[in-house]
Amino acid sequence: MSFRLGLIINPWAGLGGSVALKGSDGADVAAQALALGAEPRAEARTAIALEPLQGLDLEVSTWGGAMGENLARSMGFATRVLGEAQTDPSTAEDTRSAALALREAGVDLILFAGGDGTARNICEAVEDSIPVLGVPAGVKIHSGVYAVTPSAAGELLSMLVRGELVSLGSEEVRDLDEEAYRTGRVRARFFGEMCVPAEHRFLQHVKNASNREEEALVLDEIAAGFVEQMDPDIYYLMGSGSTVAAIMEELGLENSLLGVDVVHDGELVAQDCTAAELLALTEERPVKIVITLIGGQGHIIGRGNQQLSPELLRRIGRDNLYLVATRTKLKALEGRPLIVDSGDPELDRAFSGLIPVNTGYRDAVLYRIGLSDA
Numbered sequence: 001m002s003f004r005l006g007l008i009i010n011p012w013a014g015l016g017g018s019v020a021l022k023g024s025d026g027a028d029v030a031a032q033a034l035a036l037g038a039e040p041r042a043e044a045r046t047a048i049a050l051e052p053l054q055g056l057d058l059e060v061s062t063w064g065g066a067m068g069e070n071l072a073r074s075m076g077f078a079t080r081v082l083g084e085a086q087t088d089p090s091t092a093e094d095t096r097s098a099a100l101a102l103r104e105a106g107v108d109l110i111l112f113a114g115g116d117g118t119a120r121n122i123c124e125a126v127e128d129s130i131p132v133l134g135v136p137a138g139v140k141i142h143s144g145v146y147a148v149t150p151s152a153a154g155e156l157l158s159m160l161v162r163g164e165l166v167s168l169g170s171e172e173v174r175d176l177d178e179e180a181y182r183t184g185r186v187r188a189r190f191f192g193e194m195c196v197p198a199e200h201r202f203l204q205h206v207k208n209a210s211n212r213e214e215e216a217l218v219l220d221e222i223a224a225g226f227v228e229q230m231d232p233d234i235y236y237l238m239g240s241g242s243t244v245a246a247i248m249e250e251l252g253l254e255n256s257l258l259g260v261d262v263v264h265d266g267e268l269v270a271q272d273c274t275a276a277e278l279l280a281l282t283e284e285r286p287v288k289i290v291i292t293l294i295g296g297q298g299h300i301i302g303r304g305n306q307q308l309s310p311e312l313l314r315r316i317g318r319d320n321l322y323l324v325a326t327r328t329k330l331k332a333l334e335g336r337p338l339i340v341d342s343g344d345p346e347l348d349r350a351f352s353g354l355i356p357v358n359t360g361y362r363d364a365v366l367y368r369i370g371l372s373d374a
Contacts, residue, residue: 009071011067096124099112133146232265237288243329244292256271323356
């Protein structure tokens with residue numbers, strides 16, 4: 001019997017990332033993102049996940065149009081359409097309806113593309129009654145039901161379709177308050193658990209909240225070491241997160257905790273930039289990107305910093321990444337690699353390998369970028 005794959009795509013997932021809107025929940029935010037030049041990315045990321053399944057014995061059941069049908073048919077899968085969105089753009093209610101219909105149709109697993117809001121909608125509909133797997137396509141991804149990258153989702157799915165033994169387990173669904181997120185406050189809530197394939201080298205881990213009080217001295221040392229070696233000719237793209245925020249504090253500059261700022265010769269040149277603004281500001285200029293990793297997950301690109309576009313990353317190059325993190329944060333990864341999920345698999349592979357991570361004052365360790373055993 002063919003593997004019965006359910007497919008749901010949130011077409012608007014991740015739309016606000018490249019234009020610094022910190023999310024895309026709600027039609028108004030999606031419309032604003034489109035007006036600012038954002039391009040939908042969920043379908044392309046789902047295609048990466050589905051590519052390893054081409055030629056395998058499976059049937060795709062899905063929702064009409066942009067919620068799955070268009071992609072499934074274009075990739076040549078045997079496709080069954082169970083319904084369609086009631087509005088354009090589709091809503092959270094459409095996602096819930098699709099998940100319920102797929103469960104009732106008896107699919108073996110629901111593959112969905114989106115962010116934490118999409119995972120929350122599906123959890124509200126089916127809870128842990130059916131296996132699911134998320135393709136990361138949103139700005140906010142703190143839930144453990146997502147694969148670490150679209151390629152990892154494809155690898156895991158192909159194992160299932162080929163009949164390899166894959167255990168099932170429960171992972172948390174979490175979501176952030178987008179309004180608070182846009183003002184620089186991170187408020188994550190637990191909403192439930194869903195059943196996922198339990199191959200942990202492919203699955204995202206739930207974000208850790210670091211103890212900033214315990215690590216304050218280390219952050220000060222990282223900041224002091226960075227500021228001491230800054231080159232006045234270089235434009236520094238300061239990424240999101242509390243570790244980079246410590247550097248901005250050392251510089252005495254205002255910081256977009258959840259955005260990307262530009263610093264040159266000790267001055268704040270631009271704040272909370274979009275992808276297009278970063279490309280314009282860095283053209284034909286020497287540039288370094290200063291970033292940290294998401295605690296517990298290991299992502300350095302593709303989670304909350306979609307403003308760092310593939311075009312920008314190619315222009316700047318891997319050698320001009322300046323990674324900062326405490327040793328505690330690295331140790332929490334338990335040997336799992338750092339992850340680049342730019343949306344361009346070829347670029348992600350090019351960025352793999354050992355890279356220095358600055359962990360204190362004139363102190364660095366070599367750590368690996370790339371999927372573990374994938």
